[in-house]
Amino acid sequence: MGDRPADVRINDFNEVDCGLSTDEAIAEAERCLQCKKPLCVRGCPVSIDIPAFIGHVAEGDFSAAARSLKEQNMLPAICGRICPQETQCEGVCILGNKETPIRIGALERFVADRERENGAELPDVAKPTRKRVAVVGSGPAGLTAAAELARRGHAVTIYESLHEAGGVLTYGIPAFRLPKDVVRAEIDQVLALGVRLKKNHLVGRSVSVDELLDHDAVFLATGAGLPAFMCIPGENLNGVYSANEFLTRVNLMHAEAFPESDTPVMHAARVAVIGGGNVAMDAARVARRLGAKVSLIYRRGEEEMPARRAEVEHAKEEGIEFYTCVNPTRILGEQCCVTGIECVKMSLCGVDASGRRSPEPIEGSEFTLDVDMVVQAIGTSPNPLLVSLIPGLERGRRGNVVVDKNGRTSIHHVYAGGDIATGAATVIEAMGSAKRAAAAIDAMLKEE
Amino acid sequence: MYKVEAATKLADRVYEYWIHAPQVAGHARAGQFVILRLHEKGERIPLTISAVKGDAVRVIFMTVGKTTEELATLRTGDSISDVVGPLGRPSEIDNYGTCCVIGGGVGIASTPLIAKELKEAGNHVIGIIGARNADLLILEDEMQEICDEFYITTDDGSKGVHGFAADVLKKLLAERKIDRVWIIGPAIMMKVTSGATVPYGIKTYVSLNPIMVDGTGMCGSCRVTVGGETKFACVDGPEFDAHQVDFNELMQRQRIYTGQEKVALEQFAEHRCRCEEGGHHHG
Numbered sequence: 156m157g158d159r160p161a162d163v164r165i166n167d168f169n170e171v172d173c174g175l176s177t178d179e180a181i182a183e184a185e186r187c188l189q190c191k192k193p194l195c196v197r198g199c200p201v202s203i204d205i206p207a208f209i210g211h212v213a214e215g216d217f218s219a220a221a222r223s224l225k226e227q228n229m230l231p232a233i234c235g236r237i238c239p240q241e242t243q244c245e246g247v248c249i250l251g252n253k254e255t256p257i258r259i260g261a262l263e264r265f266v267a268d269r270e271r272e273n274g275a276e277l278p279d280v281a282k283p284t285r286k287r288v289a290v291v292g293s294g295p296a297g298l299t300a301a302a303e304l305a306r307r308g309h310a311v312t313i314y315e316s317l318h319e320a321g322g323v324l325t326y327g328i329p330a331f332r333l334p335k336d337v338v339r340a341e342i343d344q345v346l347a348l349g350v351r352l353k354k355n356h357l358v359g360r361s362v363s364v365d366e367l368l369d370h371d372a373v374f375l376a377t378g379a380g381l382p383a384f385m386c387i388p389g390e391n392l393n394g395v396y397s398a399n400e401f402l403t404r405v406n407l408m409h410a411e412a413f414p415e416s417d418t419p420v421m422h423a424a425r426v427a428v429i430g431g432g433n434v435a436m437d438a439a440r441v442a443r444r445l446g447a448k449v450s451l452i453y454r455r456g457e458e459e460m461p462a463r464r465a466e467v468e469h470a471k472e473e474g475i476e477f478y479t480c481v482n483p484t485r486i487l488g489e490q491c492c493v494t495g496i497e498c499v500k501m502s503l504c505g506v507d508a509s510g511r512r513s514p515e516p517i518e519g520s521e522f523t524l525d526v527d528m529v530v531q532a533i534g535t536s537p538n539p540l541l542v543s544l545i546p547g548l549e550r551g552r553r554g555n556v557v558v559d560k561n562g563r564t565s566i567h568h569v570y571a572g573g574d575i576a577t578g579a580a581t582v583i584e585a586m587g588s589a590k591r592a593a594a595a596i597d598a599m600l601k602e603e
Numbered sequence: 604m605y606k607v608e609a610a611t612k613l614a615d616r617v618y619e620y621w622i623h624a625p626q627v628a629g630h631a632r633a634g635q636f637v638i639l640r641l642h643e644k645g646e647r648i649p650l651t652i653s654a655v656k657g658d659a660v661r662v663i664f665m666t667v668g669k670t671t672e673e674l675a676t677l678r679t680g681d682s683i684s685d686v687v688g689p690l691g692r693p694s695e696i697d698n699y700g701t702c703c704v705i706g707g708g709v710g711i712a713s714t715p716l717i718a719k720e721l722k723e724a725g726n727h728v729i730g731i732i733g734a735r736n737a738d739l740l741i742l743e744d745e746m747q748e749i750c751d752e753f754y755i756t757t758d759d760g761s762k763g764v765h766g767f768a769a770d771v772l773k774k775l776l777a778e779r780k781i782d783r784v785w786i787i788g789p790a791i792m793m794k795v796t797s798g799a800t801v802p803y804g805i806k807t808y809v810s811l812n813p814i815m816v817d818g819t820g821m822c823g824s825c826r827v828t829v830g831g832e833t834k835f836a837c838v839d840g841p842e843f844d845a846h847q848v849d850f851n852e853l854m855q856r857q858r859i860y861t862g863q864e865k866v867a868l869e870q871f872a873e874h875r876c877r878c879e880e881g882g883h884h885h886g
Contacts, residue, residue, distance in 0.1 A: 380821035400822035417646035419863035
């Protein structure tokens with residue numbers, strides 16, 4: 156069914172991609188070669204049996220397809236929408252060599268949406284083990300670990316500091332990319348496994364570290380929520396936001412509906428968004444929907460942008476102006492408000508540690524963009540609050556919790572996964588690390 | 604949902620609520636705050652924890668915008684959708700010797716808990732509370748009870764010393780040794796009052812109240828410049844060394860949404876008028 160036209164969708168926050176119709180889904184599934192040694196499964200961080208679920212779609216047995224998906228992934232409607240499939244399952248699909256790869260993400264979403272509309276079946280839950288597990292954070296990693304552990308019979312409590320669960324799925328990713336009823340429905344599925352959710356509980360403050368460590372096992376999934384700022388002059392002027400703040404005001408607090416909802420957000424005529432990742436695309440497209448002319452400033456080339464390809468294309472279709480190989484040097488203001496942003500052009504030379512071409516400023520190439528608002532989407536780092544309060548918890552240089560491949564930390568019964576362990580990464584990578592940690596926690600609890 | 608156990612009007616536009624929130628009450632220390640959200644469409648606003656009793660915490664607020672106006676319509680037995688806390692770092696309580704705790708206007712709300720913990724740590728505690736006039740003074744008896752010495756100031760002289768808290772502080776500083784000072788009030792009052800301790804080099808704490816959203820260090824809305832560095836008031840504060848704070852920037856950032864706040868308030872006032880005319884009641 157494809158995407159809604161750009162000139163229509165920029166007027167609302169409804170979903171851009173309309174998904175596949177039943178006929179389209181079956182036709183797409185029938186293209187699958189059902190490889191004996193499927194590369195796609197290896198490309199999936201949570202090891203979904205992709206040929207199996209696609210096989211069920213081709214047969215028209217959508218319930219069986221959903222069961223197959225949920226064996227490995229409790230959040231398929233979310234992942235089908237936001238995974239970077241082009242670098243994972245679809246990127247290694249053998250059909251991609253000659254024609255287009257199977258649209259695995261679109262099929263995953265189709266199956267999950269279909270199941271949600273028809274009433275979801277719950278997976279089996281093992282009998283209670285009486286082991287108490289605390290999961291800190293209800294983002295992708297926390298929800299995944301909670302679901303895995305609850306299915307194995309453990310008594311899981313998720314602590315969430317905000318008034319809604321979902322972490323970045325709720326406050327970070329806009330509804331036009333990930334509708335909030337989809338997020339809530341998949342969270343409800345996790346809770347239906349018997350997981351307790353305690354909202355408005357900031358562990359380290361509302362729950363003491365001693366109370367936390369008193370559980371039989373702890374899984375830390377507090378994410379990378381600490382926003383980075385560029386540390387350039389003018390950064391504290393009124394009208395300069397971190398992407399986290401800008402997106403939270405809209406996605407979590409519904410500032411787009413102000414004054415119908417109570418949280419305001421600035422409505423600017425011209426906005427500059429700094430960054431080239433998914434968060435930058437999200438911020439740019441939210442600003443566009445609030446009525447602004449938006450310039451996206453990125454210090455490397457378009458090929459180097461870490462954002463999903465589809466989001467870059469969507470942003471362009473929606474009229475976001477791209478300034479690539481450009482870096483901001485100063486935010487200009489008058490009477491406390493932003494009036495412009497001074498930038499310098501960059502040349503790309505050599506290759507840096509990340510394997511990307513390294514940008515260098517070109518002397519004398521400075522120019523100014525007239526804007527009245529700036530959003531910085533240049534990354535986030537691990538939330539320091541809780542992890543700095545736990546004595547003996549080893550942390551890496553970037554503030555991340557140090558873990559082994561199974562999510563074990565330096566404290567015996569404490570595990571960590573998702574962005575708090577890896578630094579900012581994707582939703583699906585967070586879920587993959589949470590699954591491995593949940594398996595290790597389960598093994599530890601069964602040994603005792 | 605968090606139940607309002609007792610709602611009392613303390614002064615013109617100033618209200619005191621005891622809210623049932625065991626996870627906050629069980630862990631709260633002086634200097635910390637809560638963030639509350641009234642309902643599904645509500646914004647998140649920070650309020651200092653003023654006292655703790657059993658499973659309840661006390662907040663005191665002045666009606667200044669739509670959310671506080673709406674909060675003030677709640678009565679004993681009503682509920683608040685969300686309360687999270689205690690947030691922020693607790694006050695740096697220790698046995699310093701002689702400490703002075705100063706509250707201005709609704710900022711007086713923060714002083715009893717700080718004064719009490721300082722007293723329990725063995726300090727000689729001097730309390731100063733100031734307001735525009737006698738009717739706006741709050742928590743007078745409570746502070747009198749906790750503090751070893753206690754002063755009241757009013758701008759119009761209707762009670763206590765005629766003048767500002769800063770005047771009393773200056774007089775005390777000239778006469779004797781004070782080891783630590785806390786000042787909580789409007790930004791401009793904290794700026795002016797903390798100036799008095801600069802010549803004496805006395806460590807002075809102020810509690811900053813910038814605009815916040817999540818209150819857990821994730822958005823940076825509350826960033827303030829302290830000693831030339833950007834800090835997040837919600838997790839690095841809310842108390843900071845007064846002599847390092849860029850108060851002008853704080854006051855500038857507090858005004859980001861002035862226009863929108865006015866729209867929201869006007870719309871709320873209009874809505875209330877209509878409801879009252881129609882004989883409806885929004886509890």
